[in-house]
Amino acid sequence: MIANPSTKYQRFVAPNYQNRTWPNKEITEAPRWLSSDLRDGNQSLIEPMDVEKKIRMFDLLVECGFKEIEVGFPSASDTEFNFIRKLIDENRIPEDVTIQVLTQSRQELIERTFESLKGAKQVIVHCYNAVSPTFRRVVFNMDKEQIKALAVKGAELIKAESLKYPDTKWTFEYSPEIFSDTELEFSLEVSEAVCDVYQPTPDNKVILNLPATVEVSTPNVYADQIEWFCDHITRRDSVVISLHTHNDRGCAVAATELGLMAGADRVEGCLFGHGERTGNVDIVTVAMNMYSQGIDPKLNFGKMNTVVREVEYCTDIPVHPRHPYAGELVFTAFSGSHQDAIRKGLSDIKDNPDQFWKVPYLPIDPFDVGRSYEAVIRVNSQSGKGGVTYLLEEDHGIELPRRLQIEFSKVAQMFADGEGVELTSDRLYQIFEAEYFNAKPALEIQTPIDIEEDTEGNTHMKLTLKTPLGDKSLDATGNGPISALVNGVNTLFGWDVDVVDYNEHARSKGSSAHAVSYVEMQIDNKTLFGAATHANTSRSSLKAVISALNRAIDKGLIALK
Template sequence: MKAFDHRKYRAAPVINLPDRQWPNRTITRAPRWASVDLRDGNQALLEPMNVGQKRRLWALLVKLGFKEIEVGFPSASQPDYDFVRWLIEAKQIPDDVTLQVLVQAREDLILRTFDALKGAKRAIVHVYNSTSTVQRERVFGLDRDGIIKIASQGAAMVKREADKHPETEWTFEYSPESFSNTEVDFAVAVCEAVMDVWQPSAEKPCIINLPSTVESTTPNVYADQIEYFATRISRRDALILSVHTHNDRGCGVAAAELAVLAGADRVEGTLLGNGERTGNMDITTMAMNLYSQGVDPELDLSNPDEIIAVAQECTGIALHPRHPWFGELVYTAFSGSHQDAIRKCLHQQKEDEPWQVAYLPIDPKDLGRDYQAVIRVNSQSGKGGVAFVLERDYGLVLPRWLQVDLAQVVQKASEARSGEIDGASIHALFRQNFVVDQGAVALHGYQIRHEGGHDVVEATISENGAQRQLHGEGEGALSAFIDALMRFSGRQINVVDYSEHAIGAGTDAEAAAYVQLNINGQRYSGAGFDHDTVSASLKAVLSALNRACSIAGEAMAA
């Protein structure tokens, strides 16, 4: 363990702030949110997003209610430049949404940035330079005056170029990069110099963004830095104080929350915390934290399955099952005592009273989820080994989420019989409830072709005996079929999870497919079987859809 020596590190300096006020405050309203998914989040990916992924993520961010979205670094990346031009020229920016772009304090990059923004109705130009001690001394070899000069010159160039385009409503943003590792009095001095150039006012404020570029201390120290800055900077009413935290110590959300208590007006972050190293501050987590305290987050997070699906498709990063609020296992209790407490609280919970349920900080239904009480069983349990029995006797390897749904069906049947249920009965219940591809809606045939970089499906289905022709497009047969069903049914359908395996071996092996869909905010599971894997997956989708229609008592084309 000689290489693991804590003595090579030193504690970050604390701030002398004996009159600090933030510990006595509470957050009573949401901050201004700014998404940096398409810039900070994108630059952290092993494979940066393609055009289609950027467009889909942009659409999601707008749908969720973000009003300020940083979309890229157009001066440093041709794809970012092209994406900015597409947003402007294709008129993809709603009137209440402001485009934000990042640029270093360098003239050639600033010129390129304004060229990318030509024709924008409204834009935030976010300029930055590094100010920390280690950057000054070991990267740039400059003293404090040299760093202030870079910042002032960058601010002047931004103002000069903006003045050439009065048709655009400009907002200027400045970040002293690595603020949290900068002497706080020097950070104030640098920002004062920038504001001297921009001359902001209460009617036309600038944004001063104070990033914890690398989280290196506890959140309370960062809060002290923010309060020190907020109470020492001049023209406080002429600036919007913004923060941008990272998660190197696992405290990105906590640091942002304490920063808001300390005076921050605005918070930059990403969906689900994507970003460099351990990630950016997770806006979904902070927003849900506010929601759980009775504060309107001013973002629509009611369909987390859609957020997870789009984020995963665009970033290639799967969500951890224990992720705060949105993780797959968040509303599942394995402990018998927890299950008992939750059941008792739910039985007493009234609709017109504040939420008070043990072990559940919010009502899962707010996020389209259900409370799942699952007792883990194994091959030695003797009772309730539903998944074990199906795998042992029928070769069915059910994914966990389908085990949950089936266990509830089996439990009800067991209670009705007042005794044990054998393997054949469990299998019959499984097929009766989850293999319903020949229900009200059935698949009669389909064709798939690849054109224009995506798949096109033409399918023939019957609904209560009447045949219908469906058309859909997507990346893969499953995605195209889902698109076809959404067009026909008018429902919003997202794939939450999918699993498949072979039953048996050789040429006679059958494919088993399992799918969990989010249909209009509710989850439904289905299974399908066929000797062809694609057919099995499409049948699984129809099983889930038939199950949803049966539970809701509706026809598919609602």
């Protein structure tokens, strides 16, 4: 990079438009959408789609709800031409879908374009020519009048050709290409001249597409350009203002949204922002942004995983894992504090299902785009108790008490650090099971167990404990089975352990009849948890005590003697 870029690059001079009103506007309804995946998205590929992939893409776009689909540039190649003929001849175009084609302003190309469309019910024919100062000087070596004459000639040829096919409902579209880098007055002048040819009416509108073919400034400047044009075009009620933003500055979504606020009616773009160079506007993101604000986008991405898979298949371009709304990881939290907030938010939604969606870090409900909650929280070495707790509860029916959440999250983090990988839900359960349910068995209760209650409410317990030192007979009393067992082991081994807290619940996943028990024990001025599961609640609680004691023995907090 050069030290002083101002010697090489010129700052774009924004129009001095003082009458702007768009900053006070809001997007309140969906625009007309046009997918250009089969044209822009196809032309940008190293290996363009063949007819089979084009058919799959077309069917996907129809399923997503697009009513206007640009199907190609039929005069550019036989593949494009044959694909369009296949759509028409095989009656693949739904009654409520209008196809669009692109052509340059040359007679033989226009004639070939119309040949490809014979028999179609409704079609948008899109013609364009570049109008910016750089293109006028460098590419065409034409002055303004010559550029305008080129646009008018194309409109005249298209209108004349359309009269040969009276059974088709024709709509005409014109783009002053490089609009974003062209004098506003000249873009308007050329567009007015084209409209003079087409003679649009409120019942038969012409589409004027105002492309940011190359992003040259910030999105607010593009919005000013759009509003200025909307305010100055003489047939506003007979014109559809369309946006076609590219992403050279990474601002295509923002430019489109501000352009809609500035008065535009229609958006052209591609799923996931495909297109030449940095791509076109990402229609999925624009539509889902509307959805997140309570606006029906009139497009359906409820099967987002299917959309992603089909687009990746047809284009051989992977969707980035952090792509808004669609990426594999966009509804996933690894950070401990984020996980905890999400877990609490999801719990709040479950408890209050009639409230608006307000879950920390999740702008929409993943379920709405066909994602399961299993992917929301994932655990690695950066994760905390929130993620661990969520996965065990949602997938395995293990509802950890708060202090056990803290204890086990440290165990899980140790494994994540050691293994250097993400811990899946199943792996996490395996770790919990090994640490608590199947703690290293220094002590093991042998059956049968003799438990009796006297008239004063005391519990008398007799059982045999299998230990490395041999079987030990336990005969103890307490105010319940847990208390009796603790009193018994203290007497047998000379320990001073006590139960601080006890929790249990029915297991909601897997073996639904089983109870899960948790005990928090005070051992040598430290607390340690045990956990167990069993069909019998009493047995589950006793096994949880043994789990805690076995863990304490393994960690050297107490010893058998």
